Amino acid sequence: MASKRKTGGVGFDMLKKILVLSEGYPNPQKIYNMSFVHSRNIEYLKKNIEVDVISFSSKEDYVFEGVTVFTKRREINFDEYDVILSHAPNIRNHYKFLTKNYKRIKSIILFFHGHEILLTEDYYPSPYSWQNNTSWISRVLRKKYDQFKLLLIRELLRRNKVSCIFVSEWMLEEGFKNLKIKNRTEISSKIINNSINHAFYNNRYICDPSYKKADFITIRPLDGRKYAVDKVVELASYNPSFTFHIFGKGELFKHIAKPDNVTVFDTFIEQKDIPELLNHYSAAVMPTRLDAQGVMMCEMASYGVPIIVSDLPVCREMLEGFPNCIFIGNDDFSQMKLDQLSLSPLTNFNVIDKFSPEVLAKKELAFMSISVSSKKQN
Incomplete structure (x- = not known):
């Protein structure tokens, strides 16, 4: 009898196939393009879980180290995937994709890495004095976009199929502050660090x-x-x-x-x-x-x-x-x-x-499994 795949006391048998959304992805010419996404996928593959990726910047489909990468034009059969994992979700691609296909998706996990849930002007340091500073019009437009971005992400997080992962306690605290979410229990969330190479x-x-x-x-x-x-x-x-x-x-x-x-x-x-x-x-x-x-x-x-x-x-x-x-x-x-x-x-x-790649991948899979299970019960 095959042994159950477990992590930290939680099985993830129900996870058979994952679809990952990423703005970019490694390829033979650019092996470090958002490599932190690929490194996680490699660990999932080691646990006999299939992984496909939609790279929104890719011009053609390809396979990289066992991971099949699709362009955004690919027709997706959502019945194949237990969960959609969205890394650093933006409005133009990720939000549009998730909301357009929401009824066909079983479960969604948003993976927050930084700027995507921050008012960037309030956090990111200004450029060096010798660099070309953006105009006040650009700064105003940037702030308006950030506010709109946070409004849509907050709305998405409150849907019953959606959970999220933060890479640090600091990121969670500042993210919820920017999203104006005062009660953590409103949102299904978990802190899981990025692993090291x-x-x-x-x-x-x-x-x-x-x-x-x-x-x-x-x-x-x-x-x-x-x-x-x-x-x-x-x-x-x-x-x-x-x-x-x-x-x-x-x-x-x-x-x-x-x-x-x-x-x-x-x-x-x-x-x-x-x-x-x-x-x-x-x-x-x-x-x-x-x-x-x-x-x-x-x-x-x-x-x-x-x-x-x-x-x-x-x-x-x-x-x-x-x-x-x-x-x-x-x-x-x-x-x-x-x-x-x-x-x-x-x-x-x-x-x-x-920061163990294996340990942290197991934590991510355990959280995905719990999220998938809870969504099935809703």
């Missing part, structure tokens, strides 16, 4: 001093102010005896001075190559001004490298139990003496199960 989960940080390239490493897009590369520059300026390598593409250093102890590599590092690269540095510096979770920060901490991060509530929520993590307020990077910090690698890796 297997490359960070299965391998361990080992720094060989003879191969060390610099003291600190940062891997960030240079021009997004939310990624706070300017804070790394402030830290480097205040600590001239330490060396810093910054990997990322952008125009930032055409507009701000680069300290002599900073070397910039204008390149994109593939995710699979990051763990080995970290072995050449004593620690990582990964500040942020805004994150729903901060997956790369979690990956580096789980890999075991000592890491300096911003002292924000969401960073504390994710990494409070990681002894290799140092929290610094964003206002303090410009006056923090690095030789006064105790930076040590992670030695007890039990803590990283918090």
